[in-house]
Amino acid sequence: MTSSTGALLREPSFRITRYRRICLGITGILVFLSLLGLFLSWLSPLHSPLKPGLDFTGGTSIQVERLCDDKCADLNVDSIRKALAEPAVVQLLDEGRAISLRTAALSPAKSGEVVEALNKIAGPLKQEGTQINTIGPLLGEQLLRSSLLALVVSFVGVALYISARYARLYAAMALVCLAHDVLLTSGLFAWLGLLAGVEVDSLFAVALLTLAGYSVNDTVVVFDRIREQQQVLPNLSVEDQVDRAVAGTLTRSVYTTICTELPILALLLFGGESLHWFAVALFVGVAIGGWSSIGVIPPLLPLFGGKLPQKITSSVAVNP
């Protein structure tokens, strides 16, 4: 055999549509849990599907490091709170070596005063280890609006591209895939917010938007394979087409997911505190994206329409 299409003719070693019930069952449970988390979070005192962080609510966060290595004087959260002119939520970090404060949005002058007050009670502070973030309430609202808008714009952009390159059914599927990945990642963070007080910030919005771009990436490979098969084997049933395409791209999907997860894992382990939850969101999101391109979209495809839309466009070729 010397045909380059031989690989397409081989019987698939694994038929995903036979596991449709299991796959869609698992997905259904995950979707339900995510919606439940978002709903519970909305019912809870937070009144919001996710616990909004400083970036969305506006306010000031101040973090200072104390200049003491092993023998830090004991600090009491209440005494710190009392010593400050502004009402603040006080947290001790790193066994009392650092203090984190959250207040309403303060002017730079006011936040400077707070740092000085902290220096009096908990000092001496490390001169160069202070971090102050102030976000005006207006800005938070704007961030929320622009993030949602960006999400919608990339939804529409991806849908238009896929329908131009493939067919409308695939575009719809890509959107389902996108919505699935974003929903499940958000659902996890709703639970994290409820159970562990994890807040979502602008980086979380960035993570979601990145996933929106990435998740389709995986699914497109399956679509592309189906399109290629249709040129060689036009008369196969939908199930057969999907099974062959998934079996043919399975190894690649798993490897790619692992390869994307490895750097994120490094980010998670070594990236430091500021990127921690960002890395978690990406790690989980990429895993979910890998799952949806194997276990969600392919088993769903045969449920829509008896025959897969065919669009005879020759694939773009590169010739260096």
Place this chain on the structure above:
Amino acid sequence: MTRPQGWLALILALAIGSLLVLRTLPLSLGLDLRGGSQLTLLIKPAGRITQVDSKQLEAVKEVLERRVNGLGVSEATVTTSGNDRIVVQLPGVQDPRRAAGVLGTTAMLEFRAQKAGTDQEMTGLLRLKRLIEAKLNQLQGKAKAADGKPAPDVSGPLAETLKSLGLEAPQGANEQQQLDLILQDTNRRIAGLFDPPLLTGSHLIDAGRVQQPNSPNWEVTLRFDREGGDQFASLTKSIAGSNRLLGIMLDGRSISEASVGPQFATAGITGGAASITGGFSADQARDLEVQLRGGALPLPVEIIENRSVGPTLGAENVRNSLLAALVGIGLVGVFMVVLYRLPGFVAVLALGLYALFNLAMYALIPVTLTLPGIAGFILSVGMAVDANILIFERTKEELLDGNTLFRSVDVGFTRAFSSIFDGHVTTLISCAALGWLGSGLVRGFAITLAVGVLLSLFTALTCTRTLLRLLLSYPALRRPGLFLAAPNQP
């Protein structure tokens, strides 16, 4: 099969070029990596202007630039963001209080004559003002009369004066804040006793400061242009020798009230120079000088965002993200070599080129590297390898089908291209949405991810292909064992 020499030469040239770029152009690090303060100022429409347009945005930016220069922070930048925002970056500044004070106020300077027949009210308010200032000084522990004796306690007279003027102490958290509020109110009331301005700061051509003799206080000196000088002369002439005072107002608050002696009744104060003695400390005088030199802001601004990161924290961020990037690339490299043998090794080489080109692009564009930006780069490493995985999987399939090595490699590249292309485009669409609608940190991430995705198209396709062909020209490397990890394949 075309000979790969041409491409190889191009890749080598690019690699050397990148190294040269990185040697000559430094990478610019964001404030979250080098430490410093970032202030975002929102321009607020005022008066007849209901919508800020690009001309006003530029005008505000120019004034802010002049003020930032006056602050003397090296490498400070002022950039516009959106339609009505200005971002000021102050590297190395830990405590942005002074900058916020200098940048955040309008600094509208006005010279006004006191309204006729308001003497009594003025005397009362000025007395109150002096008392409050004395009390504030006392509270701040720097009250010292000229002879070194502690200042007398003024609480009693202060309370009386407040009462006689029918004023009440507002509710505040502590005494000092209360006093600050009363002082502001008093200054506004004093301003109300003056006629509309006859001369404004727009006629200033220079400002300076000198210390007053035998006093810790400083005064700010002003120089007017010719027209301003004339106006100042006629203004002072009109009130010279009378009980009416000359008021100097800054943003609607009276900062100085002075009487003009009878000797100026004939010509006014001429010469186009004046000075403000408002009991300024050295710092206050310097800040006012910077503001006046920069000119008044055409529209008021409000500081809506302030991000300050200490330099040690920034260094820690750099260390962490660098380590994460190296470990990430290392892990991916090991994974690829284990999976794909020789092609895997080639992919790792391409990945090295990818990292190099990326950094060079950051220096060239230039992209300011921020923490989320580095995260975007790290993420794009995984995506860059994805293209190679697609290709090598395809190559493997063809090899298993009994095709020749050369043919398999070629088919692998051509067949995998369309899905690689589609995947990259969808990611770029998200990047475009982020870069277009996001701001600041978000945009930084989108730009690095987009640069990465575009470059990976080149490195994963052209570089890998060229290198692989080069290696295949050595017969010793043409053993299928170097391409297939194990004969049993799914």
